[in-house]
Amino acid sequence: MIDLLTLRNDTPGTRHVVHFNNAGASLMPQPVIDAITSHLTLESEIGGYEAAQLRQDATQQFYTSTADLLNTTAEHIAATANATDAYARALSSIPFERGDVILTTVNDYVSNQLAFLSLQKRLGVNIVRAEDSPAGGVSVEDMASKIKALCPRLVAVTHIPTNSGLIQPVEAIGQLCQEADVLYLVDACQSVGQLPLDVNQIHCDFLTATCRKFLRGPRGVGFLYVSDKVLSSQLAPLFVDLRGAVWESADSYQLLPTAQRFEYWEFPHALLQGAAQANRYALSVGLETIARRNSALRENLCSQLNQLPDVRLLDEGERLASIITLFSERKPAADLKSALLAERINTSLSDHGSAILDYDRKGITTAALRISPHYFNTEEEITTLVDTLTRILA
Template sequence: MLDLSTLRADTPGIRHVSHFNNAGASLMPQPVIDAITRHIHLEAEIGGYEAAEAQKEAIQGFYTATADLLNTTADHIAATANATDSYARALSSIPFRQGDVILTTINDYVSNQIAFLSLQKRFGVQIVRAADEVSGGVSVADMAYKIKSLHPRLVAVTHVPTNSGLVQPVEAIGQLCRENDVLYLVDACQSVGQLPVDVRRIQCDFLTATCRKFLRGPRGMGFLYVSEKVLAANMAPLFIDLHGAEWESADAYRLEPTAKRFEDWEFPYALVLGAAEAHRYALKVGLDAIAERNVALCATLRTQLALLPGVRLLDEGAQLSSIIILYSEHKAAAELKAALAGKRINTSISTHGAAILDYTRKGMLTAALRISPHYFNTDEEIAGLVDTLHHALK
């Protein structure tokens, strides 16, 4: 069982807000804040290059802690600016040709879908979206059929989409990709930190994530997992720099042997150290314990929200995540968000444009309220959120 009083004592933000926007950016715990500010002060005192050199060992701790989160080793981790940056670097390493198939889902993240469309426009790749089950979530059977019949260059799945409570069956899809020797890219931006994520079980070639969401790290940091298969094949981002490769002669360079070939030379090292502390914090709390607590919190919250007048929860799937989408045809999502903000309760908006395919079929044509609790939230905070919404919906 989690020690909620200690976790909340570690979280100074709870003195100011009830935070239900953890799918956007969570509240950083004090050890993360301290790690960032210590390095900022060190840079101010001795210089940026010198501070990085002095903290070389601590900076390496980012790779170790991130690897521990994912059940891999540090040489398979690259630090990036954000999840979208990670995704772009992974995509750029794949030598797409005209006619190649990218097999994805209806619920893949909007930025990923736009990236696929950009590849379609530039290289003539085909975008194919596997069908969903009636109950929600991608059909593994349809994935299997399309992998075998279309021979895609890449299978890409968002583990936890931003636009519903869905958790996609990434491990089952990973098994299909291994059996058919297909590259597999998983967007774990919303899952790492709220659920256990094990790249050995998922069997992916790339996994991308940010540090600011359920991991409770700083904004401006993300990471990329790269498989041994990718490294052995000498795959690398299109625009590699002097950090990812060594310039050996006028016309040749040698790749960095580890996943660091996907990095740039320049880093905000204060954020790297803060992210490392956030990852260690999540590991200390325990990913299984976090997931169990989140399931209980969300079950309570969904039950109470479903009783509110004139609302519909758009969540679906056999397993639900810590993202709850509430839609009202009578009150604009922006009005509901503003009413909550007036009570210092943080939530966010999920727009129709963020999930055109999913929201159109659900009949949501404007925007919805996105509520994303995390393990440090309390039943009292849930009661305050529900009560405020009840009055705002009248």
């Protein structure tokens, strides 16, 4: 059961804005804010190195709490600057050769697609995108067929795209990868914090995410999960530093046995401690509870948005998450966003350049308005949003 009063009292931002941009950066709860500011104050008083030493147990909670979110252990978690940073470190650890296949989807995140193209240009790997099913989302059958026929070096899937509420069948694809002994990389940037995640059920070798979105943590910190298979295979990022390896002699080094080999020595202790509190907060509310609440909010909001004139909701798929993309024939999405912001209602844009394959198929050549409710939003805020859009479109 959601205790909305407590949740909103914990969230000072709700007193200033109606926030439907949780897929961009959610509103931080007070325990997260307190953890960050407390450590920054300590750094200002006694010094950065000294504060890190004194609060090392609080920083370590980032690893244990992130592991709890994913049903794993702290040894499999690496702290990164953001999700793209985590993704790049994972990709750089794979010894790609010319002709290797990266099997992905048409709905993978734009930065991931760009990384694949960069590997194609520099190393000569082949990018293959599995077909979508008629209902929307990648076809598991086509994935199975292509894994069997192509023997890919890597399968990479974005759990929930930035431009859609689509939930991809990452568990079913993971089962295929496990059976074929293929490396599997999952981008969980938009799913962590709004859906229960279990890396053992997903069967992924890498999982990346940021802390600023539905987890409600601070900007500037993310994480990377790596499997036992990755660690035992001695995979490591292309550029390791003294955090991830020991310099044994002039010409040799030894990797650390844990996911720490994917880290760099310098990272923001205050943000990690804030992220740890965000993890604990999500776990205390309950990921199943959050998922049910968000599903109800989405259903309520979509039913009202569908009544607006000359509006299309672009999201397709058998399962949909808490991202709604709206296209209006009457006003450009940028104008809608600006008008809503003037009323202290936060949304964001999903432009054509971030989803070329998906938006070309849907006939979208500009941008869509992205609306992303979260469990602390109220039904009254949904009404406010819809009423304001009605006025704007009129």
